[in-house]
Amino acid sequence: MHDESAGVAGVNCTSFSCSPLIMNTRAWLEKLVSFDTTSRNSNLDLIETVRDALLAQGVQAHLSHNAERSKANLFATLPAHDGQTQGGIILSGHTDVVPVDGQTWASDPFTLTERDGKLFGRGAADMKGYIAASLALVPEFLAMPRAKPIHLAYSYDEEVGCVGAPVMLAELKARGLSADGCVVGEPTGMQVVVAHKGINLFTCKVHGRAAHSSLTPRGCNAIEYAAQLICRIREIADHFKANGPYDDLYDVPFTTMTTNLVKGGIAVNTIPDLCEFTYEFRNLPGMSPASVQARVEQYVRDELVPRMRREFEQAEVEIQTGAFAPSLEASEQDAVTALVRALTQDSATRKVAYGTEAGLFQDVGIPTVVCGPGHIEQAHKPDEFVAIDQLETCERFMRKLGQSLA
Numbered sequence: 001m002h003d004e005s006a007g008v009a010g011v012n013c014t015s016f017s018c019s020p021l022i023m024n025t026r027a028w029l030e031k032l033v034s035f036d037t038t039s040r041n042s043n044l045d046l047i048e049t050v051r052d053a054l055l056a057q058g059v060q061a062h063l064s065h066n067a068e069r070s071k072a073n074l075f076a077t078l079p080a081h082d083g084q085t086q087g088g089i090i091l092s093g094h095t096d097v098v099p100v101d102g103q104t105w106a107s108d109p110f111t112l113t114e115r116d117g118k119l120f121g122r123g124a125a126d127m128k129g130y131i132a133a134s135l136a137l138v139p140e141f142l143a144m145p146r147a148k149p150i151h152l153a154y155s156y157d158e159e160v161g162c163v164g165a166p167v168m169l170a171e172l173k174a175r176g177l178s179a180d181g182c183v184v185g186e187p188t189g190m191q192v193v194v195a196h197k198g199i200n201l202f203t204c205k206v207h208g209r210a211a212h213s214s215l216t217p218r219g220c221n222a223i224e225y226a227a228q229l230i231c232r233i234r235e236i237a238d239h240f241k242a243n244g245p246y247d248d249l250y251d252v253p254f255t256t257m258t259t260n261l262v263k264g265g266i267a268v269n270t271i272p273d274l275c276e277f278t279y280e281f282r283n284l285p286g287m288s289p290a291s292v293q294a295r296v297e298q299y300v301r302d303e304l305v306p307r308m309r310r311e312f313e314q315a316e317v318e319i320q321t322g323a324f325a326p327s328l329e330a331s332e333q334d335a336v337t338a339l340v341r342a343l344t345q346d347s348a349t350r351k352v353a354y355g356t357e358a359g360l361f362q363d364v365g366i367p368t369v370v371c372g373p374g375h376i377e378q379a380h381k382p383d384e385f386v387a388i389d390q391l392e393t394c395e396r397f398m399r400k401l402g403q404s405l406a
């Protein structure tokens, strides 16, 4: 049996040479951080290492790959003691991390480094610490007489718009597997987050007609029409700000909408035939993203394109859906919400600005909350870290979660 006191700071194993059977959270974190799983890279080395470590403990993992087979999600079930694989709780985390490009770090971002009770490394907080704790607990989970299974779900490409998790959820559906609840371990300081906004990203291409800039009536200026649409998007945003709906538990208590990238034009004396821009909106749970997007599309269809076509018959506006992460609003009635609240002794209602994969699990009928070690303020920055005591709190949380399924 594991010694309860042999936590993160314990001495039983902190090097790569240890058997995967006895790697503690810190050793796992050291290992996971050593893989540069920036979203643009493959995560297969990490995933295959985890798969092999699980297999060495008798746990078979299912991988679901992207189309190019350069990345994979991993889903593994630790069955209940009677072999049951349905139900139970999913511990979920993403394996990719944001780039370190242009950042100055005090130590190598891919070498876990301890200073002042903190472990520094890219992904330490977001969110390899949570994955490390879940892997370290596997031997204990397996030794517990559990009435319900525990599932491990590790995704790819979360940071570029929750691209991997839907592939994993489709694979679960195909296998007919479901769970009673899910805990997404994004860094919340081990407090319970029950809601976040949805993220919806769109790319818009406005196609006009080029002409010499001295001959304006012969052209159709794509930048000018894009500007009209961008202003319209701002008006919709202002409408939400002025009229709600509102939820004061968020930093910004209404749905936001903003244009953040614009590209267009080739020369100072040429009327541009193309202008491309991206806009996003972050909807409150309960506000349908489709209804927000419909306002944009209605303006394009009924006003903008007809105006453009009076100048140029083939004028066109194309809108493509980009990254998308649905909002989360956990119910206090759900068993997983009550369980995580009980295990963390946290009854506060917290709603956050950032998006996670939690809404995707919720959308396929798996009640989900967000709770993980570290703090979002420490994520994505140079010198990202997770405090050792946060990892220890996370380990205790997972151990109690396992025991609660006994």
Ligand SMILES: [Zn+2]
Binding pocket: 094, 126, 127, 158, 186
């Ligand atoms: Zn994250």
